[in-house]
Each structure stands twice: as C-alpha cells, then as structure tokens.
Amino acid sequence: DGVAAACERAFRIAERYAERAEEMRRNEPDEVFRYNLSMIARAARRVPRLPAEGFHEALCVIWFVRELCNALEGFGFAVLGHVDRLL
Secondary structure, eight states, X not given: OHHHHHHHHHHHHHHHHHHHHHHHHHTOOOHHHHHHHHHHHHHHHHTTTSOOOSHHHHHHHXXXXXXXXXXXXXXXXXXXXXXXXXX
C-alpha cells in the first residue's frame, strides 16, 4: 500500500508540474519558449505514469526520478551516470 501511495503522489507531482508549465505558457511572449513549455507539460502529463514516447520523454523520466529522490529523500546526486545504459 505504501508503494502504491508513493506512486500516486509522484503522479500528482508530475501533474502539478504540467499545470505550472501550462500556466507559464499562457503568459509567455516568446514563441520558442512557449513551445518548450508545451513540450514540458506534455511530457509531465505522461511521465512517470506512462511509457516514454521518444528520447525527450525518456530523458524526462530519468530527470523526474532524480529530482523526486533529491526532493523527497533529502539526499542529492549530481551525476546521472551512464544515461546511454539507462535508456
């Protein structure tokens, strides 16, 4: 039950991240930055609940888990390691 609850919380954190990116997108005058924010929002809606669709989302999975561990566990790791092996 604890693992399921933790996963649901992680999904909610990702959803809130997507909501914030969409909020920022609405007020962003720069077209390129608006596009980047839309990509962030789309990836955050999928990651980590659904499998990654492409390289960008795969990197988002790795980064999201890294940030989640850093924020919730209180320890930080700066090196991602062998990203090519993880992917």
